[in-house]
Amino acid sequence: MQSPSDDRPSPQPDSSPTDSEPRAEEHASKNTQPHADKYNDPRVKITTRGILIGVAIVVLGFMGSLLSIWARRTQLEKSTEFWGDEIIAAYQLAEEVELHPSLGTEPTAPQTEEGQPTAEPSEEKSEQIASSATKVRLSGMPGLGHLRHVLLDDRSYQWDSISSPGLSIDQSPPTQTEGLMVLKWTDPTANRFPDIEIAIDTDEGWVGVLGGERKVRLNERYRNAVPTYLKRIADFEPIRVENRKDRTEDEEG
DSSP states (O other): OOOGGGSSSSOOOOOOHHHHHHHHHHHHHHHHSTHHHTTHHHHHHHHOHHHHHHHHHHHHHHHHHHHHHHHHSSSOHHHHHHHHHHHHHHHHSSSSSEHHHHHHHSOOOOBBBTOBBBOOOOHHHHHHHHHHSSSETTTTTTTHEEEEEHHOOGGEEEEEEESSSSTTTTTTGGGGGTTTEEEEOOOOTTTOOOOOEEEEEEETTTEEEEEEEEEEEHHHHHHHHEEEEEEEHHHHHHHHHHHHHHHHHHHOO
């Protein structure tokens, strides 16, 4: 026969507040750090193979950057051989760049009594026409930096087209000079090179020192792009100057 004390339920362990606190803190930490159990997963190991793969990716990225810089850099070997160091310096450092458009059209060449053109030194005639032609200041113009790069880079030219004679305003027949434009490169402050005049045949894309012995043709990409840019500047600049004068007169009036 069982006593009344045997029918009573066995005592349960006392769940005091101090026992529930660690569980609550553990639960809270799991909520604030999702997948916290994966951060210290013993199965995840840093191996030598993984380190080598990471290093290889960094090295390949660095080499790709260097290759890209090298491919886009200005190549000067053939252009320096053709133009010479002074002209290369002018393309890079010129403080003032002036465009003399339609240099071969005016003034007309002096003639003898029989109506034949007289022979004049090309340098004197160059100065005469340069002083009479309309000058367009390119310094600070949009696109001048790209023009410098085109004239400097080897890849801008068709090197197998080098021929003589060069570009000159003394050419015959005179119609050959009507498409000539001249870029004058000067460095008045530092005087790092003498004044240089580069002639550009806007009809066929030939370039060379004005009055020089040789000329070379621009490649197919720039043969039309460079003359188009110069013609646009030559046509736009006088209109811009005239509009500026009109606004000044209106303000004064």
